[in-house]
Amino acid sequence: MRIPISYALKRLGFLLAVLWTAATINFLIPKLTPRDPVNELVQQKIAQMGLDSSAARDMVESLKEIYGLDDPLWQQYVRYIWNTAQFNLGYSIVNYPKRVNEIIGETIWWTLGFVMTATVLAFVIGTVVGALVGWSESSKYVQWLMPPLAMFSAVPAFILGLVLIYYFAFKIPIFPLRGGFSPTSEVDWSSFEFWLDVAHHAALPAISLLLVTIGQWALSMRAMMTTVEGADYITFAEAKGLKSPRIFFRYALRNTMLPQITALAMRLGFIVSGSTLVENIFNYPGIGRRLGGAILAFDYPVIYGIVLFLVMGIAVATFLVDLLYPLLDPRISYTGG
């Protein structure tokens, strides 16, 4: 089993196209908007510090020089693509000498931690529940799981999060209201207590994401299971006298897993968009919360930098899932991809 080169190259070409498109949109939007973040920032500083207008003009000029905003557009574009290719996303305007890369580095691990945990758990639980519900030999009680899971799957995670905060952080305060760790504790990744504190804070945001996505995995899995059940190879396995659990795991589940993995690649974007909002609702110190803060401050290099980073991350993850796919399913035609 190996990945055919032509297929891999095709997917790589597609990945590059996605990255280039994302970067170009990222470059164009600020050029198209009549909003001028540099001016807005300077106006703000004038209001704060009482600068006179000639000093302000100097400030605008020097900032524009730093950002290279006076060069011809194509030069800016080439420089932008070159910088982006080297993963240089520029500086924050609001916290000036701070680089966008630094901001991403500080926040991304928080996001990856709770989003990956929630996604893996939801994928496993949802797939198994959906398969059991779709499998005609399961207990009838399993069917009852489906309506509530389907309801949760329809509601956005951040809306569910609001309810969870109210009931499980305010009414019955078993979880903290906000944040990634207690304000009283010190950030110390070597102490076990700190990890526990972090897990305690991550639990509620993760549960809101989990509850919403479990239903989505279960719904698609159930539909797949129902179609697989009628397949000839299942009837044959039954005729051979194989035990039901064996047919379930080795024949039915294995075949229905493949579309689930494609769906994982397709849904990464939704999951990340969802977690961005969840982080803002919970004031969780991840990259989504930082994006929310940058939006309110109109710190445009940070907004565009974070969005571009997330888009790139998802594109790369999708690429990796695409590469794994032929290893999992020997039937797919590599050349057609």
Place this chain on the structure above:
Amino acid sequence: MRRGGGFQSLIAYLKRNPALGWGLAILVFLLLFASVGELFIDSEDVYPLSEPINEIPSAKYPMGTDSQGRDLLASLILGTRMTLSIGMIAGIVGLGIGTVLGFISGYFGGVLDDVIKFIVDVLMTIPQFLLLVMIASSVPKPDEMGIVQMGLIVSVVSWVRPTRAIRAQVLSMRERAFVMMAKLSGMGGMEIILKELMPNLLPYLAISLAGAVNAGVLSSLGLQTLGIGNLREPSLGMTIYWLRYYNAFLRGMWWWILEPVAVIALIFIAFLLISIGLDEFANPRTRRAV
């Protein structure tokens, strides 16, 4: 299917398809709430300082007031209308563009199909919500953003899924016998699309519309929750923004939190049921148990 009997046969069908029936019932209820409801409120009460602040629900303020002195009943009625309108605009524009592109791509094929398919594939990989965050946060004067403007911003991405879905349906239908028959009898491309393909695609168009409106509502709620949009108008997403801003949780203002959540949940559950019901209508062979 036997047609005729109008309303009665619709009721009879909805009895066999309870998901669609319940979904439509909830949607009609929400639409009534958002339209007829206005008769019972003063629409000026949705703005800050029009009422005393932080009132718990009572006879005078059936749903209470928020920390800016907005009447929440009035805010929810107008907010539901705004949010559903934004979704409708995004959905209709998205479906319109999607139908045209889907047909061009699926029916005529060729280079145009390759181009459209490629663009759709690229845009499916880029998370639409993040793209919207970038676009919407760059709009000049976001504080004055109206319903139509928000709807159109969301439309920037709302055509992608319909295009894909409709293209796939057209592709599968193009080779069927009745289309061959129409070709043989000398019908032109446009005539086949309008007379043969469109009627058969109606259920899929309805599914795409429900999906696009749903996605539009979701996107606009998300943007507003992040504080992008008109901060003065009481759209449902802005209500969420303000309750975060004023820390309604710390003060236990349950009415401010749970009321918009209930309305939003109803909207999404209505769309879920409608799409399950339409799915059953379009593919009667897939029996769904929800």
